[in-house]
Amino acid sequence: MVVKYNPQEIEKKWQQKWAEDRLYEVTEDNTKPKWYALTMFPYTSGDLHIGHWYALAPSDAHARFKRMQGYNVLHPMGFDAFGLPAENAAISRGIHPFTWTMQNIDNMRHQLRSIGAIYDWNREVNTCQPEYYKWTQWFFLKLYQAGLAYRGKAPVNWCPRCQTVLANEQVVAGGFCERCGAAVIRRDLEQWFFHITKYADELMQHNGIDWPERIKTMQRNWVGKSVGTELSFALDYLGVEEKEIRVFTTRPDTIFGVTFMVLAPEHPLVVRLTSPEKKAEVDDYIARVRRRSEIERQSTEREKDGVFIGAYAVNRLNAESVPIWIADYVLMSYGTGAVMGVPAHDERDFAFAKKYDLPIKVVIAPPGWQGGELETAYTEPGTMVNSGQFNGLPSQQGMEAVSDFLEEKGWGKRAITYRLRDWLISRQRYWGAPIPIIYCPNCGVVPVPEQDLPVLLPENAEFKPTGESPLKYCEQFVNTTCPQCSSPAKRETDTMDTFMCSSWYFLRYASPHCDTAPFGADELKYWLPVDLYTGGAEHAVMHLFYARFFIKALRDMGLVDFGEPFSRLFNQGVIIVGRQKMSKSRGNVIIPDEYVSELGADAVRAYLMFVAPWEQGGGWDDSGISGISRWLNRVWNLVLKGYSCSEAVSSAIRQKAERELSRITHQTIRKVTNDLEKLRFNTMIAALMEFTNYLAKVRETGVVIDSAWRGSIDSLLLLLAPTAPHLAEELWQRIGHDYSIHNQSWPRWDEELTKDEEITLVIQVNGKLRDRIAVPVSITEAEARQLALERQRVKAYLASKEVVKIIYVPGRLVNFVVR
């Protein structure tokens, strides 16, 4: 009887031993190729649930695989520790966010250790520690010096529940707060922005990086580049300085079809252009629009409305005078805040014109158009009509011709507009890195000198959310002296968006203890960029987008010599429970700890890898994990029950069996290696299971000699080591090998030895499977045909038929085409 597999005992033992021996500590080593494998660090919200494990365990298995392949692997772990959820949780519990966060980190670190990962804990990064945020502030100063950080007044997203502003990226579809789900409202506030739009074009490109198509598309859509023309309509009003209204259009070919103009209600010209008799009506409309929530305003369902302001502008191309309206479907934040209304060729303008009885003038003829009225807007290409000298041009050419003409006349020029807005980083909350800026009555905005960093977050501030920055009321924090003129001055009291902290944390892991700079130049050069970055897809236009911007900005400042932080990105799917997403409110959160203590971390790791393709995610199922647990037990018993070679086997049979064992072993090594390379953990484990089942049969019959058996068992354990590191280590030791299996080289396969001796030849008649025969791989086409024709079952199908054609696919099939 073998000793029982006891995961609790062996996992604890090896985790201690690995830690004592500093097995997974890494340093720069130029004799080995480096591999930087990074998993998105967790937010310090409390407990690790099974979703965290799903992100962490497979990526650790992959990192271990690269390590055994001979790479010097950096696979670090840390904590995203600043931010609203921690602050809110702390408030509701009446404890300080720092205390709450550090408690969570202690707890999470303990849980993370139970995974049995190769994290080098010496490199742990924690964004809420002054040693870290000092450098977050330093980067702010660098961006400020580079002209990429600026203060500006703008209508911003305000979350009434979180009591702070949010960046556009943090407002989800329909106008809700990404964190708490409250409806976001607009407020005009003076805030700090990062000039991310400067990199709009580059952020749309993903050259030289291997990222999922989905994420690249989302980022491109987020930037929302539109190529078109900006042109002006003439104004002539007494007492109005401006002589024109500028609009942006992607359809310059439709300019002759303009029958009205629409300004955003916030457009600065509205007040000046509104005629006295329309003033009451216009004021009323603007007031009504202000009362509308952002959700209401953004709804595409709502019928468009607006009012005529009693003024006209002139379309310079045909000298026509068109009425100017205001409507809130025109957004002040996009383009010029004004649009030309071409109802015949734009759906929104069409609806607006129908509602207010504005003329609809066709200037792009749909194919076969007879000059009748349109039922709907025609937005496809066509031929230009009613367009003066441009008549007859196809619309594509027309766009160019009209743009050329406008540029010649000086009435307009080609322009590019983006949907992307600058990144708003101010937050009116306590739990974040203070923005290192001082306001001096004499010198104005003064950046905190580098040597004065960090600007410490005061411990004793009243951090309850009031809608104003809590730091405002912390006198000892606010009051300071100007670094330039030494007169009394006040500190900026907003803190930075936490996405700022996570935009550079992957640089810090390279040299986490460096205290003279955010990172050591040599270490950075050695480790960066990240070779494989894994995590959830929910960060497509937030973290991943900001981090790319950050790196491009640092590159242009000469601080790093690469432009993309993550060479390969992989998004794992989501673990669901009972067909639903896991959530505290549904009460279906799976805590891994219970499973770890009952079945072992190795079983949890392997189950998560086996349940579904990693990028897809899958359902947590208690009986599914017990299947994995049974398999690990079978491996345990298979290895420890020992092997005895049967004397009764003839040497011919023995040799054949040994060739087969070697072949299957090498095929398994190939399959497991290739699957791991592609992060296809589920099929990798299936291959290991098949191999286990096969070895059990071999053991039963005892057909191979001891050394052959032992060789295959060694391969099994080595292949299992990334997936079930504790079990593999224990068995490796128990069968007499030297510590540690994790310092062994990854097994290699010999392509020659993977080749089959015999194959199953499929015989088809008219493409339908009729028979199978076992044949040697070396079989020739003629032999295969002959063998097939001799088969009784095949003969029956060929009788009284004419064989028109014979298809032969070497190694696969013979197909008789008959009539």
Place this chain on the structure above:
RNA sequence: GCCGGGGUGGCGGAAUCGGCAGACGCAGCGGACUUAAAAUCCGCCGGACUUUGUCCUUGUGGGUUCGAGUCCCACCCCCGGCACCA
């Protein structure tokens, strides 16, 4: 509406270049062991029928091909993202 990803047994899923559909696992059924149960091991396990076999079957309908889960066309459904962006 637009963009991206999907639809295969009771379930999770597998299937390299167009070549044996359903690997591996779960659940289920039958058996061995046991006083019994658990555990373990062995066998069966898409459907229908006239069951040594035949036919049907990868969301639906068509097409290409000797041969289609895989390629092409049209449609339906699900998931994710974006959505008055001029």
